[in-house]
Amino acid sequence: MTAEGSTAPAELQRTVVGVSRIQEVPPLDRLEAHDGTDLGLVVVPNESNTLDPLSEVPKTLLAYLEEPNSVVRRKIVLKRYVPLGEFSTGLEPEHWKRASECKDFVLPYLGNVTRKVALENTTSLWLASPYMHVLDKVIAGCDTDQYRPFLRQDRVLGYLSQLLSGLEFLHNVSRLVHCDFKPDNVYLTETFEAVIGVTRMGKTR
Secondary structure (H helix, E strand, O other): OOOOOOOOOHHHHOEEEOOOOEEEOOOEOEEEOOOOOEEEEEEOOOOOOEOOOOOOOOOEEEEEEEOOOOOOEEEEEEEEOOOOEOOEOOOHHHHHHHHOOOOOOOOOOOEEEEEOOOOOOOOEEEEEEEOEEEHHHHHHOOOOOOOHHHHOHHHHHHHHHHHHHHHHHHHHOOOEEEOOOOHHHEEEEOOOOEEEOOOOEEEOO
């Protein structure tokens, strides 16, 4: 845990001399918000604790965020950034940045993490999001103590409002249509807010 008022180690603040200017090297395992704010240290307790066990290369990992001046670890999820792929438009970070100032819905994006994964020779970029529960699993477990609090009537009405606002933003601002909007692409945070999964997007124009 970082001490109050501490800064990143000196080796994380190094620079490299470029041709005409000095360029800062992204610090490893630090969560940076879209505006460059350092949100804390990211700890992955087990590199093999992937959330997609069938993949040979880890794509989604469970991690913890040690926020500055806090003694509580926050559970988060890391997803390896893919510039373009079967389930990625390659523009997700840009959409999330544009949406970051919208207060009508919750953004599944905390910031970026540069990491060096075990057995890999290069660093890779990961996108961090809050730990969330998939809506269809919440519905299936609605009678359990774990998920019952998520389905109170007032909270369900709040989810609907947030989801409609999110879809409106995607369509009217980002000019994207969600091609696979269904319960397993909707997530609920532990603070009872609804989030739209942003994979499988298609341009509307």
